[in-house]
Amino acid sequence: MLVMGEVHTGLLQNSGEIPESTCRDVLQLLSGERVRVSRRPIVYAVSPDLLTGVDCRLPSASQSRIRGAGTVLSRSSITGGRVVQGSSYTRIERSGSDRRQPWSHYLARPGVVEVLGKVKSRDLADGFAEDPPADGLDLGAISARFLDVVQSSPLLDRRAPFKIARTRLRWVAEQGEPAIRFTLHSEQMRTVRLVHTGEFTPAVADLCEDLALHDWLLTALLVIIERARIGGTPGPEAAVKLAPAVDHLLHLWMPSARVDDVLSAYWESLDRRPGFTRQWQSLVDRVRDQLAVHTLAFLREKSGGGAR
């Protein structure tokens, strides 16, 4: 029927980026199973998918009491040894019966939540952007915990180079004419509504994680630039505040790196509007220009001082 997910993204709580082997060790703790790592074009390490059982209310724009039971798939990942994500999703399907089944039934369908009773797909999809009620399906809470597990690893020194909020991206994917809509809600909340042709594949979840990652990078860079108050503070002070962006963020921008070719058109469409990469590039230029101006001023000051 449709698939819902939520991705949380944050800065890994370590002073520097961690090497591939440490990424493995950190994620290993989560599951004991094999961690998957890809190295090109950027080191990306991901835990295997883990299941969480749920029996709860489902989102509904009309506030109907829709119940569902089943399992959610979740995983933690680390990109570039620097950015950490907790991601969860589940396919919502109609149940063959109106009665709650034993857990063995749901465990045989990992990553599926079956709706008990009648439901309209549109009503579910329209309701998903709202924060869930106390007894509602809360994919965000699950993803946050998958992120916590990584952040609290004893292998990390917890001396992150700057403080930054996590962002959350809630997504829903339906079948139909291909389309994508990305919406910024609060400072930390985003939603994506995506329509795809053919069956849902996990590649859609990969795409949403990739979008979440880049949206976080953009958000973090904006925050760092705002804190630097370019023009409002003396040059050297602004330069010091911009430095963490250069040290830790600028090299991480690799849109579509892990996105299936079939889905890369979605990224291209978002790059046209709202224009993620354009905005990123202009911010990067701004940071580099600032640092260049500051370096020039510094050199001039030094040579002036030497002449006296």
Place this chain on the structure above:
Amino acid sequence: MLIFAISDKGGTGRSVTSTNIVYRHALQGNDVCYLDFDFGSPTAGAIFSVGSVARGTTRKGLHDYLLGEGAPEPHRVDVWTESDREGLRTKPPGAGRLVLLPGNEGGGELPAVEEETLRRCVQLFSRLDEEFDLVMVDVSAGRSFTAEMVLQATVRLPSVPFRWLVFHRWTRQHIIAADGLVTGADGLLDAGTRFGHKRDALRDRIRFVRTAVLEPDAAELVGLRDEQRAWLFACDTELRELASRHKVGRTSMLGKIPLDPILQWREQLISDEDVLASKIANAETAAAFDDLAKKIVDDAAWEGL
């Protein structure tokens, strides 16, 4: 950095002073948040002038969150957008985020420290530390389960820096009581050691803050008779001696806030506008908050005693 605000008694000025420190710290360009853990009397909403949470929140507050009552995340209030005070409703250029996590309206003290509650507390501190430069926690007055909970939580977060501020008034009773809260039987040091802190290391992370201090040479006292002024001087000297005997003296004091008439009338933040434009507050008071907001993160002020 986590800062825990505690006092031996209620009504010492702990909430008013700690909220003003946090506000000043935000103005100094830091992202800060304030946690109202004084579950018995959640007043922080009123001090930040956020009417909707003046006596705590009716949504999922910290109390619900810690007790696991259907709140995966506690309610957050962005003071720069939600305050009813005109002058607080726009973030000044260069200021950081200022976020309040209110307690529950009608919450009540924690009944005990269950493992699950402690786990949630650790998770909360850990997430907030990721996001904010400074997390100020109003722990409530006296020996409480809340104080025990945060002492235990900080044992489990060995790499998250934390400090304690003990607020007290400048009177005989308060000086003795503040010392007792730290060094007395089952005080902070006893309890902290029981939970796994090292006594001396914990001692180094505790400083005192004197609230509503009337200096004998203050402008307010100009109209006093000579006899009265002489008596006040003698009193003040005696209190200083008492304070240093109780190790609440100058070396372990982080700062003092002068008595300010407007704070006697109303619990509120003192803005620069209150000092410069409407002139209802004293410049010395704002300066004292500003100074403390710097000292809480200034390592030199926290070197071993």
